[in-house]
Amino acid sequence: MKLKKTVLLGATIAGLLAGSYASAAEQFIGLPSYRVGPYAAGGSALFGAWIDYMQMINERDGGVGGVKLVWEECETEYNNARGVECYERLKNKGETGNSVFQPISTGITYSVLEKVAQDKIPMVTIGYGRTDAADGRVFPWVFPMVTTYWSQASGIVNYIGMKEGGMDKLKGKKIGLLYHDSAYGKESHAIMDKLAAKHGFEVIKIPVAHPGNEQQSQWLQIRQARPDYVILWGWGVMNPTALKSAAKTGYPREKMIGVWWSGAEEDTIPAGSAAKGFTAAGFNVAGTNYPLIKDIEKYVYAKGKGNMEDKSRVGGVYYNRGVVSGIITVEAIRKAQEKFGKGKALTGEQMRWGFEHLDMDAKHLASIGATGFMPEMKISCLDHEGSGKVKFQQWDGSKWKVLTDWVDSDKPLVRDMIEESAAAYAKEKGITPRDCSKEM
Amino acid sequence: MFYREAGQFKASYQADQQIFPIRQDKIAVWALVLFFAAVVPVIADQYWLKAILIPVLIFSLAALGLNILTGYAGQLSLGSAAFMAVGAFGAYNFMLRIDGMPFLVAIVLGGLCAAAVGVLFGLPSLRIKGFYLAVATLAAQFFIVWALVKFPWFSNYSSSGVISTQEINILGFAFDGPTSKYMLTLAVVVILALAAKNMVRSSTGRAWMAVRDMDVAAEVIGIRPMRTKLIAFAVSSFYCGVAGALYAYTYLGTVEPEGFNLDLSFKILFMIIIGGTGSIMGSFLGAAFIVLLPILLDNFVPSLLGDLVSASFVSNFQLIVFGAMIIFFLIVEPHGLARLWQIGKEKLRLWPFPH
Numbered sequence: 001m002k003l004k005k006t007v008l009l010g011a012t013i014a015g016l017l018a019g020s021y022a023s024a025a026e027q028f029i030g031l032p033s034y035r036v037g038p039y040a041a042g043g044s045a046l047f048g049a050w051i052d053y054m055q056m057i058n059e060r061d062g063g064v065g066g067v068k069l070v071w072e073e074c075e076t077e078y079n080n081a082r083g084v085e086c087y088e089r090l091k092n093k094g095e096t097g098n099s100v101f102q103p104i105s106t107g108i109t110y111s112v113l114e115k116v117a118q119d120k121i122p123m124v125t126i127g128y129g130r131t132d133a134a135d136g137r138v139f140p141w142v143f144p145m146v147t148t149y150w151s152q153a154s155g156i157v158n159y160i161g162m163k164e165g166g167m168d169k170l171k172g173k174k175i176g177l178l179y180h181d182s183a184y185g186k187e188s189h190a191i192m193d194k195l196a197a198k199h200g201f202e203v204i205k206i207p208v209a210h211p212g213n214e215q216q217s218q219w220l221q222i223r224q225a226r227p228d229y230v231i232l233w234g235w236g237v238m239n240p241t242a243l244k245s246a247a248k249t250g251y252p253r254e255k256m257i258g259v260w261w262s263g264a265e266e267d268t269i270p271a272g273s274a275a276k277g278f279t280a281a282g283f284n285v286a287g288t289n290y291p292l293i294k295d296i297e298k299y300v301y302a303k304g305k306g307n308m309e310d311k312s313r314v315g316g317v318y319y320n321r322g323v324v325s326g327i328i329t330v331e332a333i334r335k336a337q338e339k340f341g342k343g344k345a346l347t348g349e350q351m352r353w354g355f356e357h358l359d360m361d362a363k364h365l366a367s368i369g370a371t372g373f374m375p376e377m378k379i380s381c382l383d384h385e386g387s388g389k390v391k392f393q394q395w396d397g398s399k400w401k402v403l404t405d406w407v408d409s410d411k412p413l414v415r416d417m418i419e420e421s422a423a424a425y426a427k428e429k430g431i432t433p434r435d436c437s438k439e440m
Numbered sequence: 441m442f443y444r445e446a447g448q449f450k451a452s453y454q455a456d457q458q459i460f461p462i463r464q465d466k467i468a469v470w471a472l473v474l475f476f477a478a479v480v481p482v483i484a485d486q487y488w489l490k491a492i493l494i495p496v497l498i499f500s501l502a503a504l505g506l507n508i509l510t511g512y513a514g515q516l517s518l519g520s521a522a523f524m525a526v527g528a529f530g531a532y533n534f535m536l537r538i539d540g541m542p543f544l545v546a547i548v549l550g551g552l553c554a555a556a557v558g559v560l561f562g563l564p565s566l567r568i569k570g571f572y573l574a575v576a577t578l579a580a581q582f583f584i585v586w587a588l589v590k591f592p593w594f595s596n597y598s599s600s601g602v603i604s605t606q607e608i609n610i611l612g613f614a615f616d617g618p619t620s621k622y623m624l625t626l627a628v629v630v631i632l633a634l635a636a637k638n639m640v641r642s643s644t645g646r647a648w649m650a651v652r653d654m655d656v657a658a659e660v661i662g663i664r665p666m667r668t669k670l671i672a673f674a675v676s677s678f679y680c681g682v683a684g685a686l687y688a689y690t691y692l693g694t695v696e697p698e699g700f701n702l703d704l705s706f707k708i709l710f711m712i713i714i715g716g717t718g719s720i721m722g723s724f725l726g727a728a729f730i731v732l733l734p735i736l737l738d739n740f741v742p743s744l745l746g747d748l749v750s751a752s753f754v755s756n757f758q759l760i761v762f763g764a765m766i767i768f769f770l771i772v773e774p775h776g777l778a779r780l781w782q783i784g785k786e787k788l789r790l791w792p793f794p795h
Contacts, residue, residue: 035755044752075738075755080699081495084692085735088491110602110694130600182589183601183696190599210698309750421599428596429604 025344027064027333028094029054029071032086032103037077038211038236041266042318046104047073048307049322050329052296052314055307057330059299064333065342070094076108083108084115091119095345100124100332100355102325106184109142117141121348122355126325127152127260127283131187134385135422136356137433143355143384145328146283146377147409149259150191150417151388153231154409156257156281157195159392160229162407171200176227178218178242180235181207184261188233194413212238219245232258232280239267240275247274257281260390264317268395276397281390281407284324284374286400288315291369292323317393317400324374331368332358356381356439375406381436388414443788459638473630481619489618496731497622497629498686503711503723504636505679510709511717512640513672514652515565516573519558519580520680520708525700526554526584527681528603528688529594535606536596543608543615547628547689551681557584558677565669569655581702588697595697604694621690628686632679637720639675648672649718680708714769716776725777729769734762 031050034043054069063069072093074086083103090098101116101123103109109129116123117140124143125133131150133142147155160175161167177192179185189205196203204225206218212234222230230251232242239262246253254277258267263280271278288294293315300306301314313319336346336354346354358379365371377386389406426433443464450456460466476493484493506520531550535541561580565573588594588601595601608615608624615624639645647668650658659665688695707730715726737758745754773780787794 033751033755035752036759040752040755048751073742073751075758079703080692080695082734085491085495088487089739092487106600107696107699110600110604110696111692114604114693130602132599182698186589187600307751309752425604 025067026070026095027067027099027345028096029069029100029329030086030090030093030098031071031073032076032083032090032101032105032108033073034076034078034105036075037079039078042264043078043104045308045313045316045318046322046325049314049319050102050326051307052300053292053323053326054330055305056292056296056299057326059303059305060295064330065337067333067337067343067345069330069333076103076105078105078107080105080107080111084111087112087115091121096347097121099346099348099351100329102126102329104128104325106130113142119348120352122352124325124328124355126328127321128184132418132421132425134383134418135433136379136381136384137436138422138426138431139384140356140381140434141352143379145355145379145384145386146324146374147388147390148385148414148418149187150414151385151409152259152281152283152390153188153191154195154414155388155390155407156231156259157192157199158409159257159281159404159407161199162404167199173201173229174204174225174227175201176204176206176222176225176230177233178206178208178222178230179233180212180238181209182235184235185233188231191414191417192231194417195410198410198413208234208238208242210238211236213241215241215245219249219251222251223249228255230256232256232262234258234262234267240271243268243271243278244274247271253277254279257392260317260321263393263400265313265400266318273397275395277394279392279394279403280400281392282317282321283387283390284317284320285372285391285393285402286315286317286320287402290371290373292327292373293320295369296323320373327368327370327374328355328358331360331364335359355379356384358386372402381434381439383415385418442791443785459634476626477623477630481622486618489622492732492735494618494622494625494691495687496728497625498683498691499708499711499727499731500724501629501632501686502680502683502708503715503727504633504720505676505683506708507712507715507717507719507723508636508640508648508679509672509676511712511719511722512645512652513648513669513676515562515669515672516570517577517676518574518702518705518709519561519577519584521700521702521704522581522584523554523558523677523680524684524687524704525588525695525697526557526677527551527684528695528700529588529697530554530681531685532603532605532688533594533596543610543689547682547685550685551678554681554684555674555678558673558680559670562670562673562677565673566666578702581705585697585700600696602694602696603688605689608689615690625686625690628682632682633720633724636679640720644668644671652718710766712776714766714776716778719776719778721781722776722778725781729777733765734758737761 031047033047058069074090076083076086098121101121106128109125122141124145126145129144131148133139133144134148161170179188192203204227206221208215208218234242256278258280260282263282268275308314332351332354335357336350340350356379360377362376375387375389379386388409391402391406392404393400394403445462448463460469502520502524509515509517527550530553531546534546534549564576595603615621647663650663651665651668655665711726711730714729716722741758742754
């Protein structure tokens with residue numbers, strides 16, 4: 001009898017607690033993270049940072065507009081089938097269901113591309129995924145934000161032009177493209193061919209088979225062709241191997257420019273001194289000297305609530321990229337609350353409105369302590385990319401040093417390609433593009 | 441007592457030759473099929489249908505395909521995922537390039553493409569055996585994925601090599617919801633599983649097992665090894681190809697060649713090792729084990745360990761538990777889960793008088 005009473009009492013208390021807990025609005029964010037498998041190094045920093053940023057917002061501001069951020073992780077192992085399972089599992093959690101899906105994996109992005117439109121959950125793919133989704137008329141639910149692979153390729157060519165002293169100087173130059181032989185690496189071909197035709201340089205495409213820990217023949221080819229620059233479009237172990245092979249071949253690292261998946265500490269530190277002088281593009285910079293990173297240290301790590309096991313990784317390239325995911329999520333919630341009201345959880349549809357009207361100008365970036373941390377961006381119904389700018393950082397042997405200001409891409413050229421590709425997709429799928437003049 | 445065929449007399453050849461000669465088996469199988477066809481769509485929610493049941497069925501079919509080749513015909517293969525890719529890209533291209541192509545015909549044609557490729561890569565099996573053959577089929581795995589990326593025609597010139605499947609429409613009915621997709625997958629899997637069950641006890645299946653047990657002896661008694669092995673490769677690849685087409689059409693919707701990598705081939709191989717080689721039922725048990733256990737662990741382990749340890753530890757711990765359970769099952773029953781079921785049946789037959 002006594003036991004029964006205790007159980008009853010306990011249940012009542014638990015019920016009361018649960019009741020009071022639920023009355024405060026919570027915004028649920030599902031995190032399809034990957035902390036095991038070949039890409040665990042990237043995944044743990046990207047998702048750890050994203051969680052740290054949301055934790056900081058909860059600790060410092062008590063959430064966004066009085067709404068606490070809550071999240072749940074689901075392990076995908078960077079595997080498409082597991083990613084779909086996670087997507088389905090997270091979909092209906094929380095008060096209003098999952099309000100944004102960011103897989104940080106191109107494969108999973110493709111696997112759920114059509115599902116998000118049916119389920120009305122916005123998908124944000126920052127620096128990966130399907131490039132032509134930047135045409136918001138055809139892909140209302142997908143946001144390849146900040147910048148895309150094609151913008152990045154164009155930005156890199158513009159940077160080379162800057163170094164040479166003008167885009168007209170590119171004529172007759174040779175640019176080597178050392179790429180990961182996969183869907184990801186091939187994404188570079190069409191845009192590089194277009195740019196080569198426009199500026200009159202020659203592209204030498206050199207594939208590296210996955211995983212890319214053997215590059216003798218590729219570097220022999222580079223030694224014979226003597227390109228003026230080599231663009232490193234790599235991923236994982238391919239990057240340090242390329243840097244080491246370049247050192248062996250005697251190719252100057254200063255002439256090697258990496259993409260953002262080639263330009264993290266995880267790529268340069270394993271290459272040792274061979275990485276010194278290597279330059280890489282990025283839509284975020286490394287370093288802890290930004291107010292928002294300082295806030296994460298102050299409100300999260302000082303209280304022992306940090307997600308990273310190795311605190312020294314805070315401020316790394318991958319870590320800061322995860323913070324960008326956090327910033328964009330939080331700012332979209334803020335924007336959507338302006339329209340749909342504070343103090344309650346937003347649905348996926350409302351969040352989509354928030355993403356589509358995201359306008360982060362210099363003033364806005366300064367207000368969240370991210371000046372120079374990421375480029376200014378403005379999303380619209382037409383343009384789901386928003387910026388397309390990258391900064392270039394150079395590895396000085398121990399850390400990344402920012403070399404340039406934000407370098408823009410060849411917008412009209414990239415946009416034409418995006419619209420052409422999106423139109424082809426719309427035709428294949430029988431989608432009628434939205435009329436953006438009618439969108440609010 | 442519960443499982444006893446005494447008193448079940450077969451009075452005709454037809455009765456003697458049915459797929460499930462024991463009445464209890466027949467009842468159990470039909471009850472199971474009926475349960476999955478009639479009850480499950482009603483009680484299961486979207487998550488169960490889309491994320492659990494459809495992949496388990498599809499991987500069961502792929503494991504079944506590999507089981508025909510490895511379990512019944514004794515030819516070790518590491519190319520199952522590649523044959524799935526051929527089926528998926530084959531069906532996609534038939535749907536894309538031929539107007540008004542019926543979906544079911546497209547997946548059969550996709551399966552036939554896979555069968556043709558399978559026969560091609562099965563040719564070395566005439567000369568090499570065992571682990572050496574596994575290495576030769578590894579070539580299929582790498583070659584096919586490479587070819588699908590290399591020639592953009594296969595993916596209809598998509599810039600990233602990813603294909604996004606067309607809508608499924610059979611006789612004017614659109615299969616777009618999770619329930620209808622599940623039913624379609626179930627129907628295809630049940631039909632092919634029954635066909636396989638039938639095939640392995642026919643002369644073809646007996647020839648496979650003869651070749652598996654001792655190919656010289658098989659040849660002596662008049663079984664042509666070339667024909668037998670190549671049929672095994674064709675049928676196995678056909679099953680894998682159909683599984684691949686379903687994987688693309690009813691499960692993911694968009695697939696890329698890299699999705700069908702060596703990891704997936706290994707996974708399918710593990711399914712038949714855990715489930716039981718040379719058993720139709722083992723393919724289903726193994727697929728369920730390999731697909732469901734990690735999901736189950738991911739649902740329970742974080743909430744149990746939760747805040748005590750870091751998220752990375754939780755993720756790695758799940759893999760450790762998963763690995764430990766595989767080892768446990770293989771020690772307890774090296775012949776797979778299907779063997780456990782068989783032992784169970786024998787126990788039921790004798791119970792309650794074990795001697």
